[in-house]
Amino acid sequence: MRQRTRPGVLPGSAESLGVPRAEIARRVAECLGLVGLAGFERREPATLSGGEKQRLAIASVLAMRPSLILLDEPTTDLDPVGKGEVHAILRRLAADGLAVAVIEHETEELLDLDRILHLDAGAVRRDGPPRRLLLEVAELAAAGVEPPVAARASRWLGLAEVVREERFADEVAARGVQVERTGVRPRLATRGEAPVIEVDHLVHRYPLRDQPAVDDVSLAIRPGEFVALLGANGSGKTTLAKHLNGLLPPTSGAVRVAGHDAKKAGTAQLARHVGYVFQDPDHQIFSATVWEEMAFGPRNLGVGEDQLESRILAALEVVGLTEERDRDPFVLTKGQRQRLAVASVLATAPEILVLDEPTTGLDYNDRERMLALLADLHRRGHTVLVITHAMEVVASHCERALVMAGGKLVFDGGIPELFANDEVLARARLRAPTAWRLGRMLGLETLTPEELGAALRGGGGGNGA
């Protein structure tokens, strides 16, 4: 017969250490409670969302009662709210007396920690409280670390440490900074051309799942648009995107891409029109040299050897990997492999590009390169659809956002409209980027740190950074 509480994987660690059974059951309940997973004892870990899995991993380590917990980039592929939740849990654990050390390259969530060690080339470069240390904006950027937007804003205000968000408007007023109000942003204009992608009442249901992963979604994307597909982990973004090159057939509804019915045309045919870059480049790289990897797609599509060379060279040029053409892809860095994945898709010369979380796990420099690459492709006329959790990316690059929640499309419109829509943001577990949140306190609609800076400086305030 079974006990009443029957937790899944969690006890693993405490069991290995020979902790008595009743004590384990208590610890399990307690640790799950600590990470906000009370009541999840019986769930299969594989059915948890990304954020829940990460919290489960933390709980399973906590169950051993360590005095120090060490986390290596614990939030990289989580949605914005999930990131915040993990960091809130870590802060609470630290407040309860546990030593917590987090390895991170994203700085936005680090402002409330007690201390930051900045490593550079294997040595501790600086060591101090976050609100002071992160104020060294120029030095951070030089070392390849992205400074938090609040730090840049604090610089412009000439503050001695990074401002607390809720105090921002007061600080601006206290310093007598005049804010230059730019007019209301132009709203997204609908274009006249015929769409390249048309999704009509699409439903996708995975076998043996009660809820459809994509639930009655209709949308149209026109040539040359740069669209962000947003939503919480598990909201159906990837499932929707995989219909655009026929990897998944619709359960019902229809998808038309570049004039083809996606279901009838099939993936091999659609590969000519749609380049799809997957989240993990290691799922596709198999060749012994960068060159061979690049040649794979075009050869599949029947591109002749005479054209092959020029295509590959052009694509490598775009992603900045020309020098690496004869190297083994497995010795490249993660950022390089990610760009190689994009390049190998570009070599098939598709007019539409779909990218699933292309910046996840990349550090500041690699991420900036990837974004510059996408912007460049967009300028060259490609239609770009990018799935991402990085709201700054959306704010600075995209024209339009599609937002999914629970399989449904809950928003389709311009970026400022999205950031101003608290209801949609909450429903999709999104958070407007810092530049927008700070700007909003001053009555502005600033999408990027640059716009925020311009508004502050334009008013005759700050002193640059």
Place this chain on the structure above:
Amino acid sequence: MKLFLYLDRESVVHRLHPVTKLVALPVLFGVAMRLERLETLALLALVVVVVAALGRALDAVAGMASLLLTLLIATTLMWWLFAPQGGLLRDGFQPAALARSAGLGLRLALMVASGIVFLATTRVEDFAHGLRTLGLPYRVAFALTLAFRLVPTFVASGRAVAEAQRARGLDLDHGGLVTRMRRYTPLVVPMFLTSIRRADRLAAALETRGFGSGEKRTDLVEHRFGGRDALAAVLLVGLVAASLWGGELASQPAVQAALGSARAWLEALYAKAASRP
């Protein structure tokens, strides 16, 4: 394909002691191997369906219907065509041979279906616990359950690799055998490499959680044998007995007579029902 077969539900079969289920499964296999005639195998199929219904796992079995049907049809066809005795190719059409082949196909499908019911009603942790109760060392039991846990992960990463290559125009459906084999390189290499990386990470993760710390392990899962296990054991013994001696029993004159009168009664009942306006 669903990633895990286990269905978290309340049912008698779920509540059986894992050891009971672990014993029942091979016993069921044994019985299926012994039976040869289509009719008796159909009876056994009924038993499996009843167990699946009791375990509220009918939908799990139905979810694998295409696999089961493929097994059934492919096996039947293979036997029917190529069987050394009575095969279509050697001896021409023989109804009895077809029935026997169908029986063999059904046998295989039944064994897979009972495996599905087992997995749908037994958690991996309980499975491991059952193996340990049966005397397997923890490390071995753990390795087995880990393998179970990893299968869906490997399937998922295999699918991801295939999708990534199809998106770049890889076509696995056309061409001769050799070219097709060559086309598998882009699938095999990334799958192999991601698997190695995963195994590496997994080993590190297990170690940080104290696996093999040398302490005596506590086992959180606890089960006791209950009345339903006893009942299940009796039913199993009955099933084995029926499969061993059922044929002989059925040929006894008394049983034949009883069966005959039962059939007569059913036919009378049917005639009455049919004659009603």
